[in-house]
Amino acid sequence: MSDTTPIHLVCLPFGGSGASFFHPWAQWAGEGRTVLPLRLPGRERLIDEEPFRDVRPATDRLLADLLDELGGPARVVLFGHSVGAVLAYELAHRLASVPEVEVLRLFASGSPEPGTQRTLRATGLPDDAFLERVGEISGYRHEALAVPDIRELLLPTLRADVEMHEEYRPSTLEPLDVPITALRGTDDRLVSTEQLAAWAQVTRREFTLVELPGAHMYLVDSGERVMRLIETATLSETTA
Template sequence: MPESSAHLRAWLRRFSPAGDAMSLLVCLPHAGGSASFFFPLARALAPEVDVLAVQYPGRQDRHHEPSIDNLPELADRITDAVRLVDDRPLALFGHSMGALLAYEVALRLAADGLPAPSRLFVSGRRAPSRYRDDRFHLSSDGDVLAHLRRLGGPGSTALDDPEIRAMALPLIRNDYRAVETYRHDPSAVLDCPVTVLTGDRDALVSPEEAHAWAGHTTGPTDVVTLPGGHFYLADQNEQVVALLRRRLAAVTAQQTPRLR
C-alpha cells in the first residue's frame, strides 16, 4: 500500500460511504473521544454528504499507537491526511477539542494554498482567543472523573468500571494536556464562513466566548444555541443534522474543486 494511502486509512474513517455526494464533511471528536462518536451523524447525512471521521491515535483500532499530547502536532498529522482526500468541496466539523483542531487544520490548508473549507462548524468550544485557567491534566483522578461526570458525555458512566477507568483516564488526561497547553496565533485568521454550535447549559462555553469566534475569520459567523449541556448534540441529533444539511447545501453549488 502506498504510504499516502496508509496515512489516509490510519486517520480517517468512513462509516456510511457516499461517493456520489457533492461535498465532504470531516469530523473531529472531543477529548477522549473517537471516530465512532460521529457514526450517527454519518448515517443521517448520507447520501447527500460524505462524512469522514478522524480517528486519533491511542484509541479503538489505534489503541496500540502512542497518543499525541500536543495540539499543533496533532493538527499537523490530521492535515496531512485531509490533504489526501478527493477534491470535492470540504467542510470541517469539530466538537470541543475537535473544534480547536478543525480550526487549526483549516489554517494549515490555507497556508498550503488550498481553498478554504466551504464552512467550519465548531461545536462546544469557546473561541481560540478565549482562555480559562483549566488544569485538569494536572488534577487528581477523582477531580477528572468528577469533571467528566458533570459533563455527562457518552460513555461517562462506563468510567465506573475500574478496568475501563484505568485505560481511559491516561488518554483523557493526554487530550486535556493538548487542549489546556494550546495557544493560538493571533495573526492567523481564516476567510471561510464559521458556524458556532453550543448548548444553552454548557458551562464550558459562555455566549461571549461563543460569539468571539467571529474574530477568527473574515467570513460570516453565525452562532446557533440548542438545548442541552456540553454534549447537547447527542440529544439534538436531528436538529444538528438538519442544520448541517442546510448549510452545506447552500454552499456546495458555489464551490470549485480543491487543487493540490
Template sequence: MRQIPILCLPYAGAGATFYRSWPAPPAGVGIVALQPAGREERYHEDPYAGLEEAVEDLAKLVTAHAEAGPYALFGHSFGAILAYELARALHEADVPGPDRLMVSGSAAPGVPLGRHSADLDDEEFVARVEQLAGYVHPALADPDLREVVLPVLRADVGLHESYRPTGTKPLPVPITVFRGAKDHLVSAEDCRPWADLSTEGCSWLEFEGGHMYLAEDPVSVLNAMADSVAVRPLPERP
C-alpha cells in the first residue's frame, strides 16, 4: 500500500531539519520535508527575492511526488502562505496539485498582518521576531549560525509582510486549518476566511500551545495530519 506523502514547508527562516527531526508518522502517511533555498544543504543559494521565485523553485521539488500519485501539502506560518500559493500555481499548471492543503499558524491570504519588522536593525529584528512568534530560533543563539540564518529569516519575513494573494478564486482542494489555541499572533478570526478559498470544504483543528505549538508536541500534529488525510481518503489517480 502506497504511503500518502505530506510535503511540508517550514516557517520563516527555518529549514527542512525542523520536520526531519520529528518522530515517525502514523502508518499510511509519510513526511517529506521540502528544503527552500538559502538554508542547510542549500545554504550556498540566495534566499528568495520574491514570491514568484519561491513558488517556481518549490514547484520543482514537488513535481516528482505530484506525478507519482495523491499527496498533501502542509505549511506553518509563512510556510502556509507558500503552500497555498504553491497549490494555486500547480493547479493552474500541468502538474497535479495537492489533494489536500493543510495550513498552520497562518492568517488567511488577504488578512492584513499589521506588522513591519524586516527593515529593523539586526538586534531589534531578532527581538521582534522572537516576541511575535513566542519562540527562539535555536540557531540565533550561536553567533556563527546567526550570520547564516539571519539573512534568510529577514528575506522570509520581508516576503511575508509584503505578501498579497496572487488570486482569489477558490481552489478545488479541501483545506484543513491548524492553530495553537493560545496563538497570540494569529487569531481564530484571522483563520476563518480560509473557508472562502476552497470549493471542497474547510475544517479547523486547535492544539494546546501558542504560535509554535507544533514544536512542542509534534506527535499530536502528526496524528492530526494522518486523520486529516483519512477524513476524505485521497483518490488513486488513473
C-alpha cells in the first residue's frame, strides 16, 4: 500500500461513551492523520436505537460503518478502551480479510486480553448498586449520572455496554498479524498488569505494554499523552 494512503486513528467507544469523547483528540493528530471515532447505537445521534449486548453483531455494524466511512484504500490504527478494546480486537480480525485496508497497530486499553473471563461484575444488579459497582471498579463516575433525567436516559446503554464486555467470548484466539500496544492506569482495579501483558499472546508481531498514572478511566485526563504514544508508534510503523 502506498505511503501516501491516508492514515486514520479509528476509535472504539468505551462503556456508556460515544464518538464525541474522541473529537478533542483531533487537535493532537499529526499531519496527514485523522481521528475517526465509530458510533454504536444507544448514544448521541443514535440514541433512539437499541444498544448492542453482544460484541459480534456490534462488530458487524462497526465494520460496515468503517468501510463506508473510508470509502476506499486506507491505513488504520485501532484504539479501544475497556469494551472498546475487545471491539477493536474483533474489528482487527475482520479487517484482515479486507485487502484495501491495512491495520498498522492495535491499541488495547483498560481491558484483559480477549480470552480472560471478567470476574468483577456489575451486570444484573439494581440500578443504584450497578452504578456503585461500576464506579468502584472504574474509579470514575460521570457527573451526568447524578442528574435523574440524564441518568434514566444513559443507564440502559451503560448497562448494555457493561454486559457486552462481561459476557464477551472471543470469536477466535488466532494471533493477529498486527502489532499491539496494551495500556492501563497504574491504579486500575479492573485490569492487572499481568492481565494486560497477556495481550502478547494474541499477536505474532511486536507487543508493547504501557502503564500511565490513574485508575481504570485514566483516559479521561490523558488524551494528549495517549495521542503522543499513538503518533510515535504510528511513525515507527510507517517508516519501518
